Amino acid sequence: xxxxxxIADVAERAGVSTATVSRVLSxxxxxxxxxxxxxxAAARELDYRPSGIARALKRRETRTLGLLVTDLGNPFYPQVxxxxxxAAHERGYxxxxxxxxxxxxxxxxxxxxxxERRVDGIIVASSRMTGRHAAFLRRSPVPIVLVxxxxxxxxxxxxxxxxxxxxxxxxxxxxGLGHRRIGHIGAPSEHAAAAQREAGxxxxxVGLPDPVVVQGDGHVxxxxxxxEGLIGSGVTAIACYNDLTAIGALRTLRRAGCHVPQQLSVxxxxxxxxxxWTDPPLTTIxxxxxxxxxxxxDRLLDALNGSGSNGAEPRELEPELVVxxxxxxxxxx
Amino acid sequence: xxxxxxIADVAERAGVSTATVSRVLSxxxxxxxxxxxxxxAAARELDYRPSGIARALKRRETRTLGLLVTDLGNPFYPQVxxxxxxAAHERGYxxxxxxxxxxxxxxxxxxxxxxERRVDGIIVASSRMTGRHAAFLRRSPVPIVLVxxxxxxxxxxxxxxxxxxxxxxxxxxxxGLGHRRIGHIGAPSEHAAAAQREAGxxxxxVGLPDPVVVQGDGHVxxxxxxxEGLIGSGVTAIACYNDLTAIGALRTLRRAGCHVPQQLSVxxxxxxxxxxWTDPPLTTIxxxxxxxxxxxxDRLLDALNGSGSNGAEPRELEPELVVxxxxxxxxxx
DNA sequence: TTGAAAGCGCTAACAT
DNA sequence: ATGTTAGCGCTTTCAA
Numbered sequence: 001x002x003x004x005x006x007i008a009d010v011a012e013r014a015g016v017s018t019a020t021v022s023r024v025l026s027x028x029x030x031x032x033x034x035x036x037x038x039x040x041a042a043a044r045e046l047d048y049r050p051s052g053i054a055r056a057l058k059r060r061e062t063r064t065l066g067l068l069v070t071d072l073g074n075p076f077y078p079q080v081x082x083x084x085x086x087a088a089h090e091r092g093y094x095x096x097x098x099x100x101x102x103x104x105x106x107x108x109x110x111x112x113x114x115x116e117r118r119v120d121g122i123i124v125a126s127s128r129m130t131g132r133h134a135a136f137l138r139r140s141p142v143p144i145v146l147v148x149x150x151x152x153x154x155x156x157x158x159x160x161x162x163x164x165x166x167x168x169x170x171x172x173x174x175x176g177l178g179h180r181r182i183g184h185i186g187a188p189s190e191h192a193a194a195a196q197r198e199a200g201x202x203x204x205x206v207g208l209p210d211p212v213v214v215q216g217d218g219h220v221x222x223x224x225x226x227x228e229g230l231i232g233s234g235v236t237a238i239a240c241y242n243d244l245t246a247i248g249a250l251r252t253l254r255r256a257g258c259h260v261p262q263q264l265s266v267x268x269x270x271x272x273x274x275x276x277w278t279d280p281p282l283t284t285i286x287x288x289x290x291x292x293x294x295x296x297x298d299r300l301l302d303a304l305n306g307s308g309s310n311g312a313e314p315r316e317l318e319p320e321l322v323v324x325x326x327x328x329x330x331x332x333x
Numbered sequence: 334x335x336x337x338x339x340i341a342d343v344a345e346r347a348g349v350s351t352a353t354v355s356r357v358l359s360x361x362x363x364x365x366x367x368x369x370x371x372x373x374a375a376a377r378e379l380d381y382r383p384s385g386i387a388r389a390l391k392r393r394e395t396r397t398l399g400l401l402v403t404d405l406g407n408p409f410y411p412q413v414x415x416x417x418x419x420a421a422h423e424r425g426y427x428x429x430x431x432x433x434x435x436x437x438x439x440x441x442x443x444x445x446x447x448x449e450r451r452v453d454g455i456i457v458a459s460s461r462m463t464g465r466h467a468a469f470l471r472r473s474p475v476p477i478v479l480v481x482x483x484x485x486x487x488x489x490x491x492x493x494x495x496x497x498x499x500x501x502x503x504x505x506x507x508x509g510l511g512h513r514r515i516g517h518i519g520a521p522s523e524h525a526a527a528a529q530r531e532a533g534x535x536x537x538x539v540g541l542p543d544p545v546v547v548q549g550d551g552h553v554x555x556x557x558x559x560x561e562g563l564i565g566s567g568v569t570a571i572a573c574y575n576d577l578t579a580i581g582a583l584r585t586l587r588r589a590g591c592h593v594p595q596q597l598s599v600x601x602x603x604x605x606x607x608x609x610w611t612d613p614p615l616t617t618i619x620x621x622x623x624x625x626x627x628x629x630x631d632r633l634l635d636a637l638n639g640s641g642s643n644g645a646e647p648r649e650l651e652p653e654l655v656v657x658x659x660x661x662x663x664x665x666x
Numbered sequence: 667t668t669g670a671a672a673g674c675g676c677t678a679a680c681a682t
Numbered sequence: 683a684t685g686t687t688a689g690c691g692c693t694t695t696c697a698a
Binding site: 054060 | 683684685686687689690691692
């Protein structure tokens with residue numbers, strides 16, 4: 001492959017200085033029309049592509065954002081990644097993807113690499129958020145924003161779904177259908193949203209019996225196991241921590257010969273794509289992934305421009321109830 | 334934020350030249366131990382991180398690979414992305430993610446951006462591959478490798494699952510169970526693997542009736558619709574283009590009151606995570622995503638080092654039959 | 667063993 | 683309206 005044309009090559013061919021080429025191509029400053037045309041022609045003929053590297057070195061910004069994801073295995077995250085990529089792209093930013101795994105050490109290493117690559121900012125999308133985790137994120141030499149998890153008190157800006165509100169909507173939906181004894185399959189406390197979602201369920205249950213709470217693991221297996229504990233507990237509906245949990249619960253119930261929603265209602269959280277494909281299709285709370293991505297990117301860019309309404313409260317986005325077929329009125333007594 | 338320390342700052346603090354700092358930190362060349370220590374200390378004290386940008390400009394390589402994905406909506410791709418990211422990371426490369434969408438125009442634009450960012454090479458992961466598509470990929474000024482789709486005759490290196498072989502394994506599994514009349518739900522021909530998978534099914538059916546082939550769309554909806562056409566066709570088993578298709582088929586069959594696998598067997602392809610969660614859990618052909626990622630990265634790096642065993646045949650990787658519960662013997666006559 | 671200096675390809679003052 | 687020039691932060695000859 002012949003070496004790529006540089007700005008000097010274009011300048012020479014067009015018979016102008018590199019400065020002029022730069023001006024014409026970046027549309028900044030002015031140039032007489034004939035000059036402009038010559039430059040454009042030369043650039044085209046040489047198939048010239050400006051070097052983002054050289055530009056980044058000069059401008060001291062790469063127009064690149066780091067995206068650190070810990071759990072691409074959860075089908076919710078690809079949606080978020082996709083949304084973030086689109087939002088960034090629209091604003092002229094590229095995304096360097098880092099698959100953190102769940103090991104903070106490894107994650108620290110990834111962070112370092114992102115910093116060496118001189119990303120302008122970093123988005124961390126992860127459901128789990130421990131204190132240790134937050135501690136080293138705070139030390140980042142680059143602006144960070146968290147998506148869908150908050151590092152309480154760390155001052156790290158975050159944008160998240162209104163988890164508590166969403167869970168309340170879920171439980172309220174069940175109550176509205178006539179359910180009074182409600183079960184909740186929760187997630188371990190390192191899931192940043194676990195406590196809020198449980199609280200939300202309780203919010204909807206004022207004046208009603210407390211929910212029967214059992215612990216899952218945020219995945220299908222945990223949901224399946226936890227659901228066993230709920231069978232015969234007298235609950236007529238289960239609000240699950242997330243869709244994966246609900247899918248597990250659905251499986252257990254089916255195997256136990258328990259009909260959903262005739263005998264028991266199940267509601268999830270997230271609205272991952274496959275929620276529509278379960279049997280019965282899952283009623284759930286949709287997280288606004290598109291908005292989440294857009295806000296995360298915008299907040300980060302704000303921070304870069306110093307116009308940071310920084311720290312402050314996490315920005316909360318409203319979720320939405322999606323009624324499908326896994327919920328219905330409780331069975332008659 | 335105070336400006337990041339540069340190599341000059343470190344040099345000054347350690348009382349040496351920048352050249353020495355560079356040598357010590359990149360471990361190239363030699364330095365007396367005391368010098369080394371002083372440099373290391375200075376770097377640590379200043380929390381120095383070399384600028385990958387400046388380095389890239391000098392070395393003319395970014396140690397970054399572009400990853401162009403067209404269909405993050407298909408749950409198979411996150412697995413591939415994850416595998417590629419890990420493989421690249423292990424070899425010291427970062428990944429710039431581009432979410433192509435399915436529009437070749439848009440994709441071209443993404444490609445351009447990757448080139449401007451001076452990625453060292455590009456991996457394209459996409460199930461669809463039209464002639465037009467291949468045509469512009471061939472013009473890329475940067476080495477490309479295709480994952481799981483081949484651009485026949487384009488000479489673009491590719492690594493893919495042995496689709497034909499996999500489909501044959503699927504159909505052979507059904508035949509082995511005693512099935513003789515087999516249905517196949519295919520995908521539109523712009524899916525690079527569609528033809529091969531159909532051929533594979535036929536391969537396993539020598540001496541048996543031809544398969545009954547109906548067309549899906551590679552997604553759940555298409556699978557569901559296509560399966561309707563198969564009910565009452567006399568087939569006792571369905572080999573599906575992929576898992577999403579199979580999930581759609583499962584849904585249709587359940588609604589039609591047709592028991593799987595007692596009355597009809599269903600087998601998928603891909604082994605996406607949720608294949609294990611369907612009801613019944615889906616028997617399928619597992620694509621070796623980890624290997625796929627590793628090979629793709631390695632092939633690309635080979636091309637970068639000129640040691641390209643280039644063009645040549647697409648490298649084919651062996652899939653694996655995963656038997657779950659959606660397949661069984663045909664019903665007695 | 668270490669240092670001086672010349673770029674890598676661009677942009678942005680500053681001149682003209 | 684256009685050109686000259688000084689870097690951005692590194693690596694890498696080449697000299698000492």
